Amino acid sequence: MTRQKVRVENETGLHARPAAKFVQKASSYDADIRIEIKGQRGNAKSIMQVMSLGIGKGDEIFIEAEGKDEKIAIEELVDFIKKVLPSTENE
Amino acid sequence: MIKGIGASPGIAIGKAYQIKEEKIHVKREKIASKEIESEINRFQKGLQGAKNELQKIKNEMITKIGDEKGEIFNAHLMILEDPEMIPAIKNKILNEKINAEAAVKDIMEDYAQTFSEMDNEYMQERETDVRDVKDRLLRNLLKKERKKKEWDEEVIIVARNLTPSDTAKLDTDKVMAFVTKEGSRTSHSAIMARSLKVPAVVGIEEYEKIKNDQMLIVDGEEGIIITEPNDEILNKYKEKQRREKELINKIESYRQRKAKTRDGKKIEVVGNIGNIKDLDVVLEEGGEGVGLFRTEFLYMDRDELPSEEEQFSVYRKAAEKMSGNPVIIRTLDIGGDKDLPYLNLKEEMNPFLGYRAIRFCLEEKEIFKSQLKALLRASAYGNIKIMYPLISCLEEVKEANKLLKEARKELEEKGEKYNEPEVGIMIEVPAAVSIADLLAQEVDFFSIGTNDLIQYAMAVDRGNQKIAYLHSPYYPAVLRLIKKTIEIGHENNIWVGMCGEAAGEELLMPFLLGAGLDEFSMSAVSLLKFKYLLSQWTKEEAEEITEKVLKLETKTKVKEFLKEVSIK
Numbered sequence: 001m002t003r004q005k006v007r008v009e010n011e012t013g014l015h016a017r018p019a020a021k022f023v024q025k026a027s028s029y030d031a032d033i034r035i036e037i038k039g040q041r042g043n044a045k046s047i048m049q050v051m052s053l054g055i056g057k058g059d060e061i062f063i064e065a066e067g068k069d070e071k072i073a074i075e076e077l078v079d080f081i082k083k084v085l086p087s088t089e090n091e
Numbered sequence: 092m093i094k095g096i097g098a099s100p101g102i103a104i105g106k107a108y109q110i111k112e113e114k115i116h117v118k119r120e121k122i123a124s125k126e127i128e129s130e131i132n133r134f135q136k137g138l139q140g141a142k143n144e145l146q147k148i149k150n151e152m153i154t155k156i157g158d159e160k161g162e163i164f165n166a167h168l169m170i171l172e173d174p175e176m177i178p179a180i181k182n183k184i185l186n187e188k189i190n191a192e193a194a195v196k197d198i199m200e201d202y203a204q205t206f207s208e209m210d211n212e213y214m215q216e217r218e219t220d221v222r223d224v225k226d227r228l229l230r231n232l233l234k235k236e237r238k239k240k241e242w243d244e245e246v247i248i249v250a251r252n253l254t255p256s257d258t259a260k261l262d263t264d265k266v267m268a269f270v271t272k273e274g275s276r277t278s279h280s281a282i283m284a285r286s287l288k289v290p291a292v293v294g295i296e297e298y299e300k301i302k303n304d305q306m307l308i309v310d311g312e313e314g315i316i317i318t319e320p321n322d323e324i325l326n327k328y329k330e331k332q333r334r335e336k337e338l339i340n341k342i343e344s345y346r347q348r349k350a351k352t353r354d355g356k357k358i359e360v361v362g363n364i365g366n367i368k369d370l371d372v373v374l375e376e377g378g379e380g381v382g383l384f385r386t387e388f389l390y391m392d393r394d395e396l397p398s399e400e401e402q403f404s405v406y407r408k409a410a411e412k413m414s415g416n417p418v419i420i421r422t423l424d425i426g427g428d429k430d431l432p433y434l435n436l437k438e439e440m441n442p443f444l445g446y447r448a449i450r451f452c453l454e455e456k457e458i459f460k461s462q463l464k465a466l467l468r469a470s471a472y473g474n475i476k477i478m479y480p481l482i483s484c485l486e487e488v489k490e491a492n493k494l495l496k497e498a499r500k501e502l503e504e505k506g507e508k509y510n511e512p513e514v515g516i517m518i519e520v521p522a523a524v525s526i527a528d529l530l531a532q533e534v535d536f537f538s539i540g541t542n543d544l545i546q547y548a549m550a551v552d553r554g555n556q557k558i559a560y561l562h563s564p565y566y567p568a569v570l571r572l573i574k575k576t577i578e579i580g581h582e583n584n585i586w587v588g589m590c591g592e593a594a595g596e597e598l599l600m601p602f603l604l605g606a607g608l609d610e611f612s613m614s615a616v617s618l619l620k621f622k623y624l625l626s627q628w629t630k631e632e633a634e635e636i637t638e639k640v641l642k643l644e645t646k647t648k649v650k651e652f653l654k655e656v657s658i659k
Contacts, residue, residue: 013394046174
C-alpha cells in the first residue's frame with residue numbers, strides 16, 4: 001500500500017466540480033484508492049463519498065492506494081490536487 | 092390579453108403545451124426471497140435506462156447551451172456510476188428484501204440529507220442534484236416516462252416553473268417560447284430562453300387556464316400573451332414577426348461597427364458581466380468595453396475571502412482582454428440578497444436597506460483595501476475604472492477615496508506597479524441624486540444603477556410580484572431622477588453612464604440618448620440590436636423626444652409615446 005499526505009490548495013476544495021474531476025482521475029487507475037480526512041475515510045472513486053467528506057481549502061488529507069499501479073496513482077493524484085486543480089480555477 | 096413580464100424578446104405564434112409537475116410516489120413493498128434476483132435485475136435495467144437518458148441529455152446540452160450546462164449532467168452520470176452508492180442500493184434490496192424503488196429512495200435521500208446539512212452553500216446545492224438524479228432513476232424504475240418530449244410541431248411551453256432538468260427534457264428545437272408563472276428576468280427559464288433565442292414571458296398568474304393546443308401569441312418584448320387571437324390580431328402579429336426577422340438580418344451587420352448615432356456622435360455601448368467568461372460574449376456581441384463588472388463571483392461559493400493576488404490576476408485578465416477599452420469594475424456589493432456565509436453577517440429585517448455594499452466595505456477596511464490594491468495593480472495592464480456601489484452620502488465617497496489613497500501608498504511602499512484609474516460611483520439611491528453636485532467633485536464619473544434606483548425611489552420591493560408594475564423606469568419620477576443625474580454630472584464636467592436593466596431597454600433609448608447619457612451598459616445579448624437602434628437616431632431628434640417625454644404625467648403616457656416614436 002502507498003500512502004501520502006497532501007494539502008488541498010484550490011479555493012473550492014473537493015466540492016462539486018473539482019470533486020468530479022478528482023473522482024474521474026482516481027477512477028482511471030486499477031488500484032483501490034481511498035482518501036482520509038480527520039479519521040473519516042472514503043472511496044476516492046465514489047463522487048458521493050468524496051463529496052460527503054466535505055474537504056475544503058487548507059484541509060490536509062491522506063491518499064492511499066493499493067494495487068499494481070498504486071505508486072503512479074498516488075504520485076499523479078497528489079500532483080493533481082497540488083497543481084491541476086488550482087490552475088483550473090476561475091477559468 | 093394577459094400581462095406578465097417580458098423575459099426574453101421576440102414573437103411566437105403557436106399552440107400551447109402545459110407542462111405539469113409530476114410528483115413521484117414510491118410504494119414500499121416487501122419482496123420474497125425468490126424475487127430478489129429479478130428485483131436486482133429490474134434495478135439494473137432502470138439504472139441503465141437513466142444512464143442512457145443522461146448521456147443523451149449531456150450531449151444535447153453541450154451542443155445547445157455549451158459545455159458548462161453539460162457539465163451538470165456529467166456529474167449526474169457519475170452519481171449513477173458511483174462504486175459505493177450503487178452496490179449499497181443492491182445490498183439494501185438483498186438484505187432488507189424490499190423493492191428497488193424503496194431502496195433507491197432510502198439510500199439517495201440519505202446522501203441528499205447529508206449534503207443539505209453541510210455548512211457550505213456549494214454542497215447544499217448538491218442536494219438538488221442528488222434528488223434530481225434520484226427522481227430520474229425512480230421514473231425509469233416505475234417506467235414513468237416523463238410525459239411529453241417530442242412534438243410533431245413547434246409548441247409554446249406553459250408551466251408553473253421550470254428547473255434545469257425540466258428544460259433539459261424539452262425538445263428545444265420545437266420550443267417556440269416559454270410562458271411561466273414563477274420567475275423573473277433572471278430566473279433559469281428566462282436565461283434559458285435568451286440563450287436559445289426564443290421569447291419568454293414570466294409572471295403569468297393564470298397560466299393554468301391556458302389549455303393544451305390553445306392558440307397563443309407570446310410577445311416577449313411587451314411581456315404579454317394573447318389567447319385565441321382573432322384574424323386581425325393574428326395578422327398584426329404575423330407582420331410584426333416578419334419585420335423582426337428582417338431586422339435580425341440587418342442587425343447582424345452591426346457586430347463590427349462602432350456605436351454611433353446617425354449624425355455620427357460616438358456613444359459608448361458596453362456590457363455588464365458577472366465573471367471573466369462573460370467577457371468573450373461581450374466581445375462577440377460587439378461590446379466596446381465593460382460598464383459593470385460585478386466582482387461578487389470572486390467571493391462566492393467558497394469558504395474564505397479571495398486574496399489580493401487572486402483578484403489581481405482576474406482583474407488583470409479582464410483589462411488585457413479588453414485591450415485598452417474600458418472595464419468598469421464595481422467593488423464588492425454583498426448584503427441584500429447576496430450573502431457570504433463565511434463572513435457571518437447577521438440576518439436583517441430589511442436587507443436592502445441594511446448593511447451592504449459600500450457600507451460593509453467601509454467597515455471591513457482590510458477586505459476593501461485588498462480589493463482596491465488588486466484593482467490599482469491591474470489598472471497598469473489596461474483601462475480599468477473603479478466604481479463604488481450604493482453611495483448615499485458624501486462621507487462615504489470621501490472615506491472610500493481615502494482608503495484608495497492608503498491602498499496606493501501601501502503599494503508604493505512595496506514597490507508594486509500600479510496605475511491611476513478613473514474612480515466613479517453608482518447612482519442608485521435617490522439621496523445621491525439629490526447631492527449629485529457634491530458627489531461629482533470627488534469622482535470622475537457616475538453610473539446610474541436603475542434596478543436599485545427604481546426600488547428605492549418608488550419604494551418597491553423588486554421581488555414582490557404583486558407590485559412589480561411599480562418597478563419600472565417609465566415613471567416620470569424615475570425619468571426625472573435620471574435626467575437630473577446626467578445634467579448635474581455634465582455641469583460638473585464628469586461623464587454619466589447607466590448600468591441597470593433600463594440601459595438596454597430599446598424603448599427608453601431615445602429618451603436616454605436625448606438626456607445626454609454618455610454610456611449604456613447592458614447584458615451582452617442586447618448589445619447588437621442596441622447598436623443598430625442607436626444608429627437610427629440623431630442626437631437632436633432624441634433631444635426632442637426627451638423634452639416631450641418629460642412633459643408627460645404617467646407611465647402609460649410615457650410608454651405610449653415612446654412606442655409611437657420608436658423605430659418600426
